[in-house]
Amino acid sequence: MPPEVGAAQDARVWLVPTPVGNLGDITLRAVEVLRGADAVACEDTRRTGALLTHLGLRRPLVRLDAHTMHRAEQVLEQHPRLAYVSDAGTPGISDPGAELVRAAVKLDIPVEVLPGATAFVPALVLSGLPTARFTFEGFLPRSGRERKERLHALATRAETTVLYESPHRLADTLNDLAEACGAGRHASVTRELSKKFEETRRATLTELAASFAAEVRGEIVVVVSGRSEQEAAADTPDFAALAQEWARDGQSVRDIRDHLIQHGLRKNDAYALALKVTGE
DSSP: OOOOTOOOOEEEEEEOBBBOOOOGGOOHHHHHHHHHHEEEEOOOOHHHHHHHHTTTTTOOEOSSSSTTGGGGGHHHHSSSSEEOOOOSSTTSSSSTTHHHHHHHTTOOOOEOOOOOSSSSSHHHHHTTSOOOEEEEEEEESSSSHHHHHHHHHHTTOEEEEEEEEEEGGGHHHHHHHHHHHTTTEEEEEEEEEETTTTTTEEEEEEHHHHHHHHHHOOEEEEEEEOOOHHHHHOOOOOOHHHHHHHHTTOOOOHHHHHHHHHOOOOHHHHHHHHHHTTTT
């Protein structure tokens, strides 16, 4: 059992989940920790201040966001028993909370993460897509090579993928997903979780892209189904035919092997096939 928050003890950091929408989703334990901490660090002091007021709590607030996280060690020294909250959900998931954990670990300060609200788990379950195995992507890169590589990796996964997106980039991301995964890949978009206008739409990526062509509001979670066995079979190259074509062009064993590896064949199998088609 963890020590009571109000008891005298050594330095400690608590990561405290806060509601993603409905303020009634705060847990009793979260309130207890916030009440007993020396200070509450957060991304937005106004937003967190409103939450504390709603809970009837008055604690010192310290801003620790992506722009001020370099002060983490200093804040930990000033406030040995520190609670940290993000704007919504569980800190450390697609927000600067992970950096605070690393700073605490560096200083050998115990870290405790409370169970509680997060957006991607409800959205995953609401999607109706397989949940036994899934990958959480967080936010995709906004542009460039890294975005294309992540989209390609997402498109070829067999498991479900969950990602976050901002309202003004949702349409572009859905179109990019449709291009990478295929127009008929099934997906869902959930927004405004636990709020009055909560909504989940389930359709193909192309249909969702058309549905959300106009900008929407709220926090958004996109869930994409994994690649089916039929899609995987259709996308698998005819390695033997490719190798024979390259051999007729006079390419070396090494070049053929490298081409086959680039097309997705395992290294040993690529080498064996390259030897076979060249007769070496």
